[in-house]
Amino acid sequence: MPGKLAFVPRRTTLLLAAVAGLGLPLLSAAPALAHGYTTAPPSRALLCSEDVVTDCGPIQWEPQSTEGPKGFPDAGPADGTICAAGDSRWAPLDDPRGGTWPAVSLTPGASFTFTWTLTAAHATTSFRYFVTRDGWDPTQPLTRDQLDLTPFLEVDYGGRIPPYSIAHTGTLPVKHGRHMILAVWTIADTGNAFYQCSDVDFGA
Template sequence: MSRKVSFAVAAAVAVGLPLVSAAPAYAHGYTTSPVSRALHCKQGTVQNCGPIQWEPQSVEGPKGFPAAGPADGTICAAGDSRWAPLDDPRGGQWPATRVQSGQSFTFSWTLTAAHATTSFRYFITRDGWNPSQPLTRAALESTPFLQQDYGGQRPPSTVSHTGRLPNKSGRHLILAVWDIADTGNAFYQCADVDFG
């Protein structure tokens, strides 16, 4: 290799390095109310979760749900195989937060890195869904029962949204979706609830 070519390669690498290290910090967060599967893993309430126990805030995948986003069966893990234990229904035995049909409920997030936000949306499973199967779009109501729009604003590190739960009975799953405004991603959190 000639000295001119070697110098050109070294210069290109040197110029490119600052660009790689200057990547923006991405948002991260998880739901604390109702307690998400990711948080149950972090707290040790559920075992054999893999690396999600150290990174409950990292369940990030493509946004655009339900038209786009993670594939059916991988929704709770945001389509990321590192978090696949979140998609395992564990025979419908994930710990569930007790709630009441139609009650006012406050949904809470802990954000470890806030980001410009489009919205927070909350979906719930349909009556008759099967809690022993991985989550699919067909198992969810087609529209969110609660949505909070942020218009690109950056939320604080602790975020709460209050809304009325749908009229349901028995076990259900709530999918919380945090849509990021300035990236192509969203954060997904699945929380098991029991309406009794």
């Protein structure tokens, strides 16, 4: 199992410092202050922010900002825009890049601790984790018909506010080869949720 990653979005810090140095209102940088991203397994947004993957567009500055309508899978982002939470600013996250996104090795059926870093905590309904179906096509943007729509792990929060560093331990699905894990953090007191896509490999 890969080790947990400790991450502080350095670009966000530099951006805020630059804005302050120019004497501009910090309100103009407010989107960079919200909200959360997955660190284990690392999400596409995190990989972009850490320059592991390049040509990602503005998500490199805001890995925590993949926020879109909640209600997945019945509602939420449209098919093909799920990794970007339906927000065109983050569209590079939906680009499959020919199936070449870096993938973390996982052991099927093993215990695994999923982790998030939050930059703004919210009253929370749940954290849910979905995985792609066997035979899905990693060279195509993620759609609902490529996912097992029953989460393999769900952690209910009942409206409580989670800590800024979160860990959820569960059992990985029994899969083989390359897959994607979709983590959905559903907010209780707004109409939105946060979507994070992680590329993983369960081996032969």
